[in-house]
Amino acid sequence: MRISANFDGGNIQVINLDNKDDIQLAIRPDAGGEFYQWFNFRFEGEVGNQYRLNIINAGTASYPKGWENYQAAASYDRQHWFRLPTSYENGVLSIAVELDCSAIQIAYFAPYSYERHWDLLSAVQRHPDVDLEHLGLTLDGRDITLVKVGDEDPSKRNIWITARQHPGETMAEWLVEGLLNRLLDRECATAKSLLDKANFYIVPNMNPDGSVRGHLRTNAAGVNLNREWQTPSLERSPEVYHVVNKMKETGVDLFYDVHGDEGLPYVFLAGSEGVPAWGERLAGLQQDFVAALTLASADFQSQFGYTKDEPGKANMTVASNWVAQEFDCLSNTLEMPFKDNDNLPDPLVGWSPERSVYLGEASLLAMLAVVDKLR
Helix, strand or coil, X not given: CEEECCCCCCECEEEECCCCCCEEEECCCCCCCCCCCCCEEEEECCCCXXXXXXXXXXXXXXXXXXXXXXXXXXXXXXXXXXXXXEEEECCEEEEEEECXXXXXXXXXXXXXXXXXXXXHHHHHCCCCCEEEEXXXXXXXXXXXXXXXXXXXXXXXXXXXXXXXXXXXXXXXXXXXXXXXXXHCCCCCHHHHHHHHHEEEEEECCCCHHHHHHCCCCCCCXXXXXXXXXXXXXXXXXXXXXXXXXXXXXXXCCEEEEEEEECCCCCXXXXXXXXXXXXXXXXXXXXXXXXXXXXXXXXCECCCCCCCCCCCCCCCCCCHHHHHHHHHXXXXXXXXXXXXXXXXXXXXXXXXXXXXXXXXXXXXXXXXXXXXXXXX
């Protein structure tokens, strides 16, 4: 038996490999030590053998409720991901593996590698409507890259999309991949109509340092980027600092911040109802956007989600709240599950990269439904 996590996005610590029925592992915390839940490792053994992998520090992870009814993601070829039988009891997450091949990759959710991130940027830049802009560097010296789609006509609306502020929420970049590919499809009428009316500013990965380091939630300094929007700094959160400055340059008419939720087995939006700028206009836009996304994707629902903030009580350090207030615009956090969508369960794959991609495509329909009303 052999276990390795010494690769892009890898995270696991081997405690004991002596017993194939009780392989003891632990998740390595993010920088700063406050958060951990993401794991991603390669397991090697004998074909046909059964193994039980026990993550013994799961009970003190950031979101223990995330383990309830959770099934670990796995792949033999790192292309097609499925779910493994997984149970959680007495603070231990147990993953059952019967090997069909000699090696398998097991992760909290299907990874979106840094290499794939660069493949995405390289592919989309070939489109005539796309320009890549280097916004700045992360603390580890990685690029913060903005994908600009459109002609930057000032008469058009400006739609901003960010993903992976929390690096372990890899479904967010899968969604952006689907959204970008559909937006750049020359045969897609929805995309053509949207680009006639709006310019897009998309940051597919807000936190490349945390992504490569195998973090759940923080950057290289151990900072939760989605609590930095009111006062970002080059010392703590250059990723947010550079994006905020670019937003102030372009303006924002619609903001879509894409995330994943550990505990709730649903796709939902968290709006900005608690910001001081909230009023009838933003409430009407929010209602129209929710209705359109409900029609565009059967995976989306509005019954389950976070409790709405009371008027004037929003946390203004959160991206969607800060942007809504700063630009008086429609602004949402989109959440997808790490588990499955309980409204449309799929026991084999659960929530998956493919379903995230389709939701990205559907999101464009909802944006088209409201784009004429944004100003």
